Amino acid sequence: MDLHVDLVSGGKRQLSLANPVMTASGTFGNGLEYQKIFDIQRLGAIVSKAITRKPRRGNVQPRIAETAAGMINSIGLQNIGLSAIIRDVAPVWETWEVPVIANIAGETVDDYAELASRLDGVAGVAAIEINISCPNVESGLEFGADPDAANKVTNAVRQRTDLPLIVKLTPNVTDIAGVASAVVDGGADALTLINTYPAMSIDVRTRQPALGWGAGGMSGPALKPIAVRLVYLVSQVVDVPVIGCGGITTGEDAVEFLLAGASAVQVGTATFRSPRAALDVLEGIEAYMREEGVEDVSSLVGAAHESKAEPRPARATG
Numbered sequence: 001m002d003l004h005v006d007l008v009s010g011g012k013r014q015l016s017l018a019n020p021v022m023t024a025s026g027t028f029g030n031g032l033e034y035q036k037i038f039d040i041q042r043l044g045a046i047v048s049k050a051i052t053r054k055p056r057r058g059n060v061q062p063r064i065a066e067t068a069a070g071m072i073n074s075i076g077l078q079n080i081g082l083s084a085i086i087r088d089v090a091p092v093w094e095t096w097e098v099p100v101i102a103n104i105a106g107e108t109v110d111d112y113a114e115l116a117s118r119l120d121g122v123a124g125v126a127a128i129e130i131n132i133s134c135p136n137v138e139s140g141l142e143f144g145a146d147p148d149a150a151n152k153v154t155n156a157v158r159q160r161t162d163l164p165l166i167v168k169l170t171p172n173v174t175d176i177a178g179v180a181s182a183v184v185d186g187g188a189d190a191l192t193l194i195n196t197y198p199a200m201s202i203d204v205r206t207r208q209p210a211l212g213w214g215a216g217g218m219s220g221p222a223l224k225p226i227a228v229r230l231v232y233l234v235s236q237v238v239d240v241p242v243i244g245c246g247g248i249t250t251g252e253d254a255v256e257f258l259l260a261g262a263s264a265v266q267v268g269t270a271t272f273r274s275p276r277a278a279l280d281v282l283e284g285i286e287a288y289m290r291e292e293g294v295e296d297v298s299s300l301v302g303a304a305h306e307s308k309a310e311p312r313p314a315r316a317t318g
Helices: 082-094 109-119 147-158 176-185 221-234 251-260 277-292
Strands: 005-008 015-017 021-023 064-067 070-073 100-104 127-131 165-169 190-193 197-200 215-219 242-245 264-267
Touching: 021 277, 070 221, 082 109, 100 109, 109 127, 109 147, 127 147, 147 165, 147 176, 165 176, 176 190, 176 221, 190 221, 215 221, 221 242, 221 251, 242 251, 251 264, 251 277, 264 277
Parallel strands: 021 264, 100 127, 127 165, 165 190, 190 242, 242 264
Antiparallel strands: 005 015, 064 070, 070 215, 197 215
């Protein structure tokens, strides 16, 4: 079986994965702890925890609330900051075979541009993923909620780095296809769909929000049908690869995203239940391919589009 994925293969920017299974930002740390649990080199790629220009302590506790089919989190982008990543973590990434994608988050366009500029050429960083679900302090809105703002931040990053550029989209929009087209026009090489969905939980005993911050982002199995639909829609309107993310816990979940048009997938919340969840998903894809006689994983990508029934002609009446 061939599981190889050329996620970015245009010009001098290259990002090749041994298989289509990646980890999702914020759910796998920076990969350092998990290498003690299983062979992370078997994965297609690892996406770092969100990196900001300066260290962040994150939001007040509690930060996670379990739901019936997933969880709501409000971590607040806690991380050690860009300088520590470059000094202490990237040298470890450089020793790995599995490519590491640096997820970046900022409050202004200049934040994103500086992050990209300083990561450009850093050994151990194979690509950049832009988190545009962050609030823009200049407008108060998420960058990803407005096509123009999304295009602007993508273009600013594109001007400052030659690394492959992935943009992670928020589902909190009315026209995600419009935002997707805008970031591709801004220079994105690939898209990740989707980030968490705004949500809230209230403790009926304390009569207070379950999260210290109040609301947060929902992830987990409840999000999967929404994410599959958005991948299905967006993959038909852009000419760059799409990475599916949202509620993947099994190999068949991942295959569903591939059939919808994703070239690769990210495993996130499932890792909180089982640290080796991403590897389980990879092995599940392999099992599916053996059972179905699939020789090349790329043959699954977008197959649901091809099998879509043609509209029936109107029946004559009278």
